[in-house]
Amino acid sequence: MPEQEQDLRITDPSTASGGWGSLEGVAGILGKEGHALSTAALLRKQNKHDGFMCVSCAWAKPEPPHLLEFCENGAKATAWDLTSHRIDPELFARHTVLELEGWTDHALEQAGRLTEPMRWDAASDRYVPASWEEAFAGIGAALKGFDPKEVVFYASGRASNEASFLWQLFVRAYGSNNLPDSSNMCHESTSVALPKAIGVPVGTTTLEDFTHTGCILIFGQNTAVNSPRMLHQLEDATKRGVPIIIFNPLREHGVERFTNPQSPPRMLTAKSRLLAAQFHQPLPGGDLAALTGLCKLLLEWDAAGEAVLDHGFIAEHTHGFDAFKASMQRFGWEEIEARSGLSRAALEEAARTYVTADSAMGIYGMGLTQHRLGVEMVRMLVNLLLLRGNIGKPGGGICPVRGHSNVQGQRAVWITEKPELAPLDRFAELFGFDPPRDKGMDVVETAQGVIEGKVKAVLQLGGNLTRSLPERGLLEPAWRRLPLTAMITTKLNRSHLVHGRSAWLLPCLSRIEIDRQASGPQIVSMEDSTSGIHPSHGQREPASPHLLSEPAIIAGLAKATLPPNPKLDWDGWVGDYTLIRRTIAECHPEWFSDYDARMRRPGGFLRANPARKREWRTETKKANFLALESLEADPDMPLAQGAGHFQLMTVRSNDQFNTTIYGYEDRFRGVSGSREVVFLNPEDIAALGLAAGQRVTLETVAKDGVERRVRGLQVVPFDLPRGSAAAYYPECNPLLPLWHHARASHVPAAKSIPVRLHAEI
Template sequence: MATRRTVPGIKDYDGPAGGWGALKATATAVREQMDTLKAPLTLLRTNQPDGFDCPGCAWPDKEHRSTFQFCENGAKAVTWEATNKRVTPEFFATHPVSALLRRSDYELEDLGRLTHPMVYDRASDTYQPIEWDAAFARIGEILRGLQPDQVEFYTSGRASNEAAYLWQLYAREYGTNNFPDCSNMCHEATSVGLPRSIGMGKGSVSLEDFDVTELIISIGHNPGTNHPRMMGTLHEASRRKVPIMVLNPLRERALERFADPQSMVEMATYGSTRIASTYLQVKAGGDAAAIKGVMKALLELEDSVGQVLDHAFIAEHTQGFEALKADLLVTQWPDIEHASGLLQDDMQKVAAAYAKSNATIVTYGMGVTQHNEGTANVRLICDLLMLRGNLGKPGAGICPLRGHSNVQGNRTVGITEKPSASFLAKLEQVFGFKPPAGHGHDAVQTMQAMIAGSAKALLCLGGNFAVALPDPAQCFPAMGRLDLAVHVGTKLNRNHLLVSKETFLFPCLGRTELDVQNGLAQAITVEDSMSMVHASAGKLAPASAFLLSEPAIVAGMASATLPDSQVAWKALAADYDKIRDLIEQTIPGFDNYNARIRVPGGFRMPLPATERKWLTPSGKAEFFVFPGLHEDMVVEGADVLRLITLRSHDQYNTTIYALDDRYRGVFGRRDVLFMSQADLDSRGLAHGDLVDIETVTEGRRMRYEKITAIEYKIAPGSVGAYYPEANSLVPLDYIDKDSGTPSYKSVPVRVMRSEFS
């Protein structure tokens, strides 16, 4: 076999996920961002009952038996926020926006914490300081001159329940349901699909279910990077000999081997634990076919040995089974194999393990949702679980893996462009104004309105809106055509530099910082992926005396915009208990809110499906027939590949902590394209060649040029490139029509030797 050429920044990484590599990376993050004396105490408060909720992921807290409750990427998130670095008015005075735009996303956020409210001055091309009250007054003046539906209210998943509730109240009293949020770009397919199948838009499992499950099926996610605290749970399950069957296009180290940094034995012996008992590399866009294949194999097992399906559950709790069965019977194995990239025998092995298990959990991430048929994919997973009654019993259920630490909570407290009539009626009853009833814009619709010129203002409660969306060639210029942009955040990002006619940049308190209002320390609340609501209270001194809390910023803008409002905005911002009282009055499930969040661990929101109560129109869990086998637009051509956009290990959404992707063997760079050896060979390419990528869709030409192809263990027919850089290949309208979720995970592309080689 020929020796693989040496490529700068590319080298094999042989260690397991976690272990000493994770401890070294944590130490590096601490050294580069924080005081070495302050950092340990801060990290030890992470995810503790009297501390703050980690901003890094939405995995729930386990019982507090271990020394620490943070992981490597959680430590990066905490130190990134609690950094000693500062971005002051003096910095902005000497750094024009046009110059800052030439810096990388990593360089921008690494500058440090924002310290003062700022306004963009076009004459000098710089941000300049402004007093809070003056900024609020000007924003209110502009908004009163616009029509409500010309204004978009974006929400990041890091906002607390309290801030998000005030945000939706502000927008609805103003007169709009335009609520683009980060969920629109990741798990909106879950929020739309699950209610249709099981009557609620959230997962059904608890952390305790993982303690008694007999099988875990993992589809389309990389927990070591995107929800790393899950690795402790998978580690424990594997050591109990629970089979973990993985369907994923890439071989991800965390799903192969993991060394728990809290295991003295593994750390002392440089040992690790195998995670996946079976690893099937389904090709990009092949999830639906694979799931249908497993279900078809299950029906065949039922025919041959009997007593495989849970007929009692199906009869009592579901409808639509016969239609599903008929569709699976006429779906042919050769077609399933071609669409999934798996062999019939592979899917039969999964079905056999599933038939043997009395309690199965299916976990999934954005590899399932970010497709043209993402909502249908979610419903297919429900079908699979219902065939054996794996909903509403211990150790079983569906587990969507959210990213942001409160993206689920934001939805619970009203951040939705499609509010229910009952919720709007409650708002009217409690607050005395009539909120708008029509559906508003989601994230893609918001950007389309900005491009068309019908949206005039964008208010962002955190996030990196234009960078997170596909198609920067359209999105970035659209920001500049707005009359008004308002950005609330802790650190500088590219979205803040895509300045509009008038642009305000507001620094807010971070999750790690002490929030004192009227002399009293406040706690916020968040909801994790398993519907646990709990308190979070930072302890660090704020990065600047000029910071305001998110509730205070929202209240300040609302008071200035709505001078006749009957809402006591300033009183609410001064006492978060009062915000929670209003949440309790208007949203079911928050009974005794203030009392219950003062109990360590908090409380769980009602989940009817866990009690086998189905809040669907029929009162039953609904089987779904997926038409055909393709979850994405079919594009003919033997040379067409499917592009998956990926996060690196040193990354959280659009936040890039460093330029390494340790587990994939990439160091100091992000301009790489992961390809299988078979796909390299068929194109006459070699590991390390420069290539160009071109999107194969109708419309304008979309290209990513001069990217280095590297050989990787990825399913043939699939290629991977880093997000957000590869967003330049994703059309804005390439979405799941049911949920509006962009299809980042299966873009049809062609790869060719670079014109610049």
């Protein structure tokens, strides 16, 4: 049954991450999902070389690992996948799809694992059981009737390297490069910025750099919620006296202090360790001006005679320094302070700490990437690091923190809409077909194509696109007009209910389940945020005997859709995943030579990264400075002006992972019982005559003729800059215009949305 709305409870936020609150959160979900004892025992193998890789975040896996190498959110993700709850045909017999649309996101996934293939029956508005043969034949026949360029094949970052490789190979053999993925919504700004700056699309740091660094700067990344296992590396750094400087509009308590759950003395005394030496709160999008201020200070100090720049490194390894230096002179301190929301004194404090360290790391998340100038923000952080030679030396480097557990790995095996990033000539040679050479659709272009009627079908390898994409008011009606939707999935979510005129649910094994094929139990692999590739062994018996693995489903679709081709050995690949890894290595030996053997060694292996060795594979053969043109992070949208106008950031809670909602407890922000809230500065609340808990409506300030509103949000006081607001993703996606995205990468600009607030009567 759908859950009932709960009453909002506002309390003082937890002052530390980890600790007893984390243990209580894990115990709570283990009890709720069932199999509590066996799942708790299984957690000891999470993120271990002979165990399974977490299905949640992509943070690095140390070797040797901690005794318990999982965090609260990782344990929740495991319990969520291994739930004892099942969705059988009886659920759909009792409820039409329209009735299920009234359920919350949490209730839909809480219903349990899907157990057999289903197709939507239009006459009854219900999903009904289907055989795998029927599903493959029906989808294959439909795909044969479409122009491949009108079909989109989305991939979620949870899919393994093996499944992702087969997915893109199937799509390209079909004749399409429409391969959007979850990176398009978060770190595509990284994938565009870093190749131009340093010649690689990924970060340069490894876990070893945390043991050598002298300073850590974190921009727009809430470690306690989005990558809690990194707190171990941050705690170890603070023990050595390494200063951690955080830039985040929200005062996130969980990243300021940490109580290590694996430290009995700290657990017994409830003592926490202060992680943040400095916590600066820029305005939403103010990081661009803050980074400019930091760079400007270093240039001014060096010009005044202080030796703060690494001139030897700049001369030997970089290009464009003079143009960059000249661009910094365009921006005065009045503008920098106004745009950043930070004083010159605050920026000087951070800059002084940075220049006194022999090495420094720049860590960042979507607080930088999800802006109109998200690409420029990433490159400004690179500029700051280049000024002191902090790329390509121990303890230095740039560290984008990826979200999905294998979003970086699937991009490495060519899940991309950009044909120039895939070895198409090698594909043609190895597999005997001519891959398409035209650019495919990313997620923004996919959504626009659906709205305009140009897209005819969407197949999803995981994910929840109708919930995670912007412009919901226009997108959902258009999505229902699609001739075909098909979802490879483990659980029910909103995108299964907002479906096309023909719709299929294809339930797959979880990564944590044993995947038995012709050659025996299989191993899959994935890549973490530091380019470390690790094996993952299934541990639990499948939730249903009718489930297939992701590679088996992809192969079934391919065989039903494509003409026979003896060089595309779908049955052989599914029978033995070692053959998939061998094929990947044949496609790109530099990255994947001896893939299978190296993956099986303790700790796995690091994919090659020339920038770590100061080999710059850019057009100039050097690392490139960016000459900045503007400090306005989100041009084309008005800044908050006047009473009731705010710059809105969408955020995630302690009790969710992307669109998966585990519960309603955000203890780091002191909110429980509801996600229908908006966080405001207490002074703004008072100035508007509002009260905590009062219901308000947010509407987007945009002159494009589209009405975007979210009603019924309750006011929650929080420590963030005046004129700023925060609310949960994906609930506030309806406020985000589809065209409001990073100019160079198309990442939706969800961290700065101009809104107007109205009190509800």
